[in-house]
Amino acid sequence: MSGKEVRMGENKKGFFGRLVEGLSKTRNNIVAGIESIFSGFSSIDDEFYEELEEILIMADIGINTTGSIISDLKQKVKEARIKEPKECKELLIQSIMDQMKVTEAAYDFENQKSIVLLIGVNGVGKTTSVGKLAGQLKDKGKKVMVAAADTFRAAAIEQLTEWANRAGVEIIAQKEGSDPAAVIYDAVTSAKARGTDVLICDTAGRLHNKKNLMEELKKIDRVITREYTDAYRETLLVLDGTTGQNALSQAKQFKEIADITGIILTKLDGTAKGGIAIAIQAELGIPVKYIGIGEHIDDLQKFNAGDFVNALFN
Numbered sequence: 001m002s003g004k005e006v007r008m009g010e011n012k013k014g015f016f017g018r019l020v021e022g023l024s025k026t027r028n029n030i031v032a033g034i035e036s037i038f039s040g041f042s043s044i045d046d047e048f049y050e051e052l053e054e055i056l057i058m059a060d061i062g063i064n065t066t067g068s069i070i071s072d073l074k075q076k077v078k079e080a081r082i083k084e085p086k087e088c089k090e091l092l093i094q095s096i097m098d099q100m101k102v103t104e105a106a107y108d109f110e111n112q113k114s115i116v117l118l119i120g121v122n123g124v125g126k127t128t129s130v131g132k133l134a135g136q137l138k139d140k141g142k143k144v145m146v147a148a149a150d151t152f153r154a155a156a157i158e159q160l161t162e163w164a165n166r167a168g169v170e171i172i173a174q175k176e177g178s179d180p181a182a183v184i185y186d187a188v189t190s191a192k193a194r195g196t197d198v199l200i201c202d203t204a205g206r207l208h209n210k211k212n213l214m215e216e217l218k219k220i221d222r223v224i225t226r227e228y229t230d231a232y233r234e235t236l237l238v239l240d241g242t243t244g245q246n247a248l249s250q251a252k253q254f255k256e257i258a259d260i261t262g263i264i265l266t267k268l269d270g271t272a273k274g275g276i277a278i279a280i281q282a283e284l285g286i287p288v289k290y291i292g293i294g295e296h297i298d299d300l301q302k303f304n305a306g307d308f309v310n311a312l313f314n
């Protein structure tokens with residue numbers, strides 16, 4: 001079966017169906033537990049809340065966010081004078097959504113001349129996400145260029161070249177070990193000359209040397225400020241969803257060194273820890289803009305908190 005046939009088959013399931021399927025491991029983890037307490041308990045008591053707390057923590061929603069959800073739910077249950085456990089499912093969903101409230105996830109970079117930087121440690125799915133995003137924007141009729149500014153590993157440059165070929169977009173790359181800011185300079189110059197709409201840059205992210213990383217990002221920032229003044233800026237932090245709470249602490253560290261405008265949470269198809277998306281928005285206040293739910297080009301989806309929570313709990 002060709003890639004196109006697979007994609008058409010998948011599209012038939014619809015956006016929500018694919019989301020539910022992609023999140024199946026986290027969903028199975030939550031749904032069984034939720035159903036058993038909503039049907040198993042005859043009243044909403046301390047034991048009920050304790051079990052619910054355990055389920056949320058198991059799904060990697062995290063202790064802090066879970067605590068806030070539970071206390072908010074208790075308040076809502078009290079106000080609505082609800083007595084039956086099964087009646088409070090909708091209130092639980094509402095409590096989770098309330099915790100996830102962040103400034104609206106805007107995708108303004110799609111509709112104007114822009115430069116999008118993807119940052120994140122190696123192996124989280126950065127290069128793959130650059131490729132997927134490039135392919136999707138190209139399909140929308142945008143003139144897209146990608147830049148291989150993660151020059152640490154030759155394999156990363158090769159991988160991005162493959163994605164660029166697959167997506168049918170231009171790529172700017174130099175050899176392994178070259179200065180990332182020099183790659184960005186090259187890319188910006190080419191993007192301006194060729195009338196590129198969206199320039200997407202795969203950048204480095206070695207957190208074990210935070211000072212160097214900070215210097216590297218600052219240098220990139222200076223080049224863009226100087227050379228591409230009128231371009232809209234987007235900085236997306238890529239996190240591996242399978243690492244659960246580690247992804248959250250990684251995000252906290254990156255937040256100290258970069259102006260992150262959104263998060264891409266990858267590999268949610270391979271994990272039962274998808275609740276981390278809830279913790280990230282609740283604790284960091286940064287919108288999750290995309291989630292990765294597979295390796296196909298279409299498996300990078302815009303994140304919608306309502307759809308996400310409904311896909312997990314219903």
Ligand SMILES: Nc1nc2c(ncn2[C@@H]2O[C@H](COP(=O)(O)OP(=O)(O)OP(=O)(O)O)[C@@H](O)[C@H]2O)c(=O)[nH]1
Pocket residue numbers: 120121122123124125126127128129150153155156159266267268269270291292293294295299
């Ligand atoms: N199942 C699944 N796999 C993914 C997803 N996103 C990325 N991957 C896989 O994760 C692996 C690592 O992805 P890369 O894109 O190479 O990660 P990277 O952060 O660029 O890492 P370097 O290339 O080492 O810098 C690859 O095998 C991808 O195919 C996803 O949403 N779901």
